[in-house]
Amino acid sequence: MEARYQDDGTLEARVGGVTVLSGTETATLRPEVDTGNRIFRVRLDNGKLLDIGRGELGADAHMYEEVVPEARNTLDKIAKSVVEQVNALHINGYGIADNGQRNFFDPAGDHGRIHCPEPDHR
Numbered sequence: 001m002e003a004r005y006q007d008d009g010t011l012e013a014r015v016g017g018v019t020v021l022s023g024t025e026t027a028t029l030r031p032e033v034d035t036g037n038r039i040f041r042v043r044l045d046n047g048k049l050l051d052i053g054r055g056e057l058g059a060d061a062h063m064y065e066e067v068v069p070e071a072r073n074t075l076d077k078i079a080k081s082v083v084e085q086v087n088a089l090h091i092n093g094y095g096i097a098d099n100g101q102r103n104f105f106d107p108a109g110d111h112g113r114i115h116c117p118e119p120d121h122r
Contacts, residue, residue, distance in 0.1 A: 001055050016051030018044065033064075040064050083107050 003013045003021075010023035020027040029050070032041045040061040042050045052058045083105040090104035 001052075001057060015042065015057075016053060018048065018050055020044075038065050038069060080107075 001013060001015050003011060006012050006023065008023070011021060012019060012023070013021035015029070018027075020029060028045045030043045030045070032043055033039070034041070040052075042052050042057070044050065052061055084107070087103040087105055087107065091101050093101065
């Protein structure tokens with residue numbers, strides 16, 4: 001986004017070379033998110049797609065499209081490793097309510113679930 005003051009003291013702002021603010025005239029920008037393909041776009045009312053390029057908005061789109069999914073994949077790999085390693089140790093122990101050996105985490109779920117049966121308070 002580029003912004004500059006005009007000779008009359010008003011502000012002009014451009015996104016991708018398209019004027020979106022000039023004095024008191026404004027263009028409406030509509031954000032669009034394609035969640036399936038993880039793409040963020042900005043469109044004008046007339047349907048024109050803006051090139052958000054660099055700058056803060058471009059950096060935000062880059063975070064959404066590339067950085068966050070990569071970080072999430074890395075965290076998923078770490079979580080999977082923790083689940084596997086803790087379960088490998090835990091399976092050799094005994095439960096609170098019985099002598100059943102079991103995993104601490106349920107590796108089948110999207111998130112590790114802790115197996116913790118209610119203790120018998122008799």
